[in-house]
Amino acid sequence: MLAEAIIRCVSARSETCGHLPRHRRRPTAVSDFRMPSLGADMAHGTVLEWRVVPGDQVERGQVVAVVDTEKAAIEVEIFESGVIEELLVEPGSRVPVGTVLARVRAEGAAPAPADDAREPTEVEEEAVGDAAPAEVRPEAPEEKEEKEEKEEKEEKEEKEEKEEIAAERAPAEPGAPPGPPPFRLRASPAARALATERGIDLAGLHGSGPDGAIVRADVEAATAPAGAPASPRDAATERHAAPSRPLIVTPVAGRAAAALGVDLSGVQGTGPDGAITREDVELAAGISHPPLPPSVPSAPEPAPGEGRSGGSDRQRAMREAIAAAVSRSKREIPHYYLSTRIDMARALAWLEAENRERSMAERILPAALLLRATALALGDYPELNGFWEGDGFRPGEAVHLGVVVFLREGGIVAPAILDAGGMEVGTLMRALTDLVQRARSGGLRGSELTSATITVTNLGERGVESVFGVIYPPQVAIVGFGRITEEPWAEGGMVGARPVLTATLAADHRVSDGHRGGLFLSAIDRILQTPEAL
Amino acid sequence: MTEDQIRETVIGALRRIAPEVDPDALDPDQDLREQADLDSMDCFNLMIAVGQELKVEIPESDAPQLNTLNGAVGYLAGRTEAV
Numbered sequence: 208m209l210a211e212a213i214i215r216c217v218s219a220r221s222e223t224c225g226h227l228p229r230h231r232r233r234p235t236a237v238s239d240f241r242m243p244s245l246g247a248d249m250a251h252g253t254v255l256e257w258r259v260v261p262g263d264q265v266e267r268g269q270v271v272a273v274v275d276t277e278k279a280a281i282e283v284e285i286f287e288s289g290v291i292e293e294l295l296v297e298p299g300s301r302v303p304v305g306t307v308l309a310r311v312r313a314e315g316a317a318p319a320p321a322d323d324a325r326e327p328t329e330v331e332e333e334a335v336g337d338a339a340p341a342e343v344r345p346e347a348p349e350e351k352e353e354k355e356e357k358e359e360k361e362e363k364e365e366k367e368e369k370e371e372i373a374a375e376r377a378p379a380e381p382g383a384p385p386g387p388p389p390f391r392l393r394a395s396p397a398a399r400a401l402a403t404e405r406g407i408d409l410a411g412l413h414g415s416g417p418d419g420a421i422v423r424a425d426v427e428a429a430t431a432p433a434g435a436p437a438s439p440r441d442a443a444t445e446r447h448a449a450p451s452r453p454l455i456v457t458p459v460a461g462r463a464a465a466a467l468g469v470d471l472s473g474v475q476g477t478g479p480d481g482a483i484t485r486e487d488v489e490l491a492a493g494i495s496h497p498p499l500p501p502s503v504p505s506a507p508e509p510a511p512g513e514g515r516s517g518g519s520d521r522q523r524a525m526r527e528a529i530a531a532a533v534s535r536s537k538r539e540i541p542h543y544y545l546s547t548r549i550d551m552a553r554a555l556a557w558l559e560a561e562n563r564e565r566s567m568a569e570r571i572l573p574a575a576l577l578l579r580a581t582a583l584a585l586g587d588y589p590e591l592n593g594f595w596e597g598d599g600f601r602p603g604e605a606v607h608l609g610v611v612v613f614l615r616e617g618g619i620v621a622p623a624i625l626d627a628g629g630m631e632v633g634t635l636m637r638a639l640t641d642l643v644q645r646a647r648s649g650g651l652r653g654s655e656l657t658s659a660t661i662t663v664t665n666l667g668e669r670g671v672e673s674v675f676g677v678i679y680p681p682q683v684a685i686v687g688f689g690r691i692t693e694e695p696w697a698e699g700g701m702v703g704a705r706p707v708l709t710a711t712l713a714a715d716h717r718v719s720d721g722h723r724g725g726l727f728l729s730a731i732d733r734i735l736q737t738p739e740a741l
Numbered sequence: 742m743t744e745d746q747i748r749e750t751v752i753g754a755l756r757r758i759a760p761e762v763d764p765d766a767l768d769p770d771q772d773l774r775e776q777a778d779l780d781s782m783d784c785f786n787l788m789i790a791v792g793q794e795l796k797v798e799i800p801e802s803d804a805p806q807l808n809t810l811n812g813a814v815g816y817l818a819g820r821t822e823a824v
Contacts, residue, residue: 423760423761424756424760424761559801562801563800563801566798567788567789567792567798567799568789568793570785570801572781572782572785573781574781574782613780615759615760615761615778616760616761639782640782640785640786643782644786668780668781668782669778669780
């Protein structure tokens, strides 16, 4: 009966019924903390770690969870102060964007009675089948013991319960189910993926990366791949067979299913965490490789017989995510492209002199100078700095400079230096160093992935002369910087060798045109000719 | 400090910056930036890490001497002796 009532509540999804059972209904005190969309290319996220336990007081802007997108482990902030009432999603669960992850009680509201009625989240809806137990939270078998302990505790006072949960977070005994790590764990996305694949608890590993971050090599060192307890495929199958798995579908698979008329609920997923991949859909449809529309880039196929490691699955997931975002950009945004060559002699001479005055750690790289020039130039061109929202442009309130960071283990991510417009060049350099390091070793904030008002790609670092970027929706422009090369340069009737940089702009014709875009690139050039003003 | 110790320090710092690189596969006389796919930020971080561990201040004008593994070891050996 209870389960039926819960199913109805979830189906109705009304604020009063869907989120609170009748005996706990209260006016407005509790709100939902949902899986955020950390960029145009994110459809799902995996909760890696909770940084809070029920009963914790949280402040607006506090990091409460770590979420793995296909690209990186992101520290997700909460945007409401209050008390964590309930965590609804277990670490390791992959859920769609928008799924309720936790409930937060507003400050000053009456605490909920400690009872054992938990409400299902949206993703659990399909899992609540005919044999649905009253306890509908996803639960792995190895958690049984922990659950029994918790049930006993729930009869006790709330304060006591919180203390015990905190105690549970202490390092577990050998063989006991690993609890959430009691401290902040830094690990690269690839390391996390591999650890999940091999069933290794990251908390037990020594990190050799930056700031002691655990990197892929540390996970590899902790186990011989051949001797791993279960193959990735077995693990995925087991997880898929668990009673209450949500349906996970890659974006490409979703499109393929729609095109082929395949019912996804009947498809066995073979991707990470049992995700349904395009191959699974094609298999279910009885075809192997249907022709895809040319606008949909296809991920590289693994060689025949090649086992799919967590790494390559992750690579595929990331490529699919990037392809989906780029496809959307190219489909929706009428791009125009401009390019200009900039004489960097004065800027580099100024930088050299400036760096002589600075200690080694305070030195400034040309990349920071280019970011500074971009941020300054944007002041006069607000139509390049902001968001396209549905049917209109909303200028950014500040310059949050997205920076494309190449992830060493594959792929890219474009987090923002928040409020870069207000930073002098030394501050900007420190912010850039910090951002790149966190992008690679884990520790980016959710806000850094959602706030960028424009993006800069500095592919010159990888040797190319020029780069024309693809605008990252909902932004309306992307600036590209190429390599600084020594070239013949004519000025004042004389030809000389100068360090020359190619700067490009790809921008949205719905908001600006080539005339204004060209003036913006000229503004960057002009600013770089008077570097002392930076 | 011996050259071997300095080499270990440089390789240790490189491993933290580029964990996927196999140090044994590096040609010590070829450009490290190309072999390990290091951008200017990586080089900057490598220089700072090595400089801090060995307590050596590396002027920017000397940075090109750190472009190869052998170049870096030779340069740093001279600098640590001088300290």
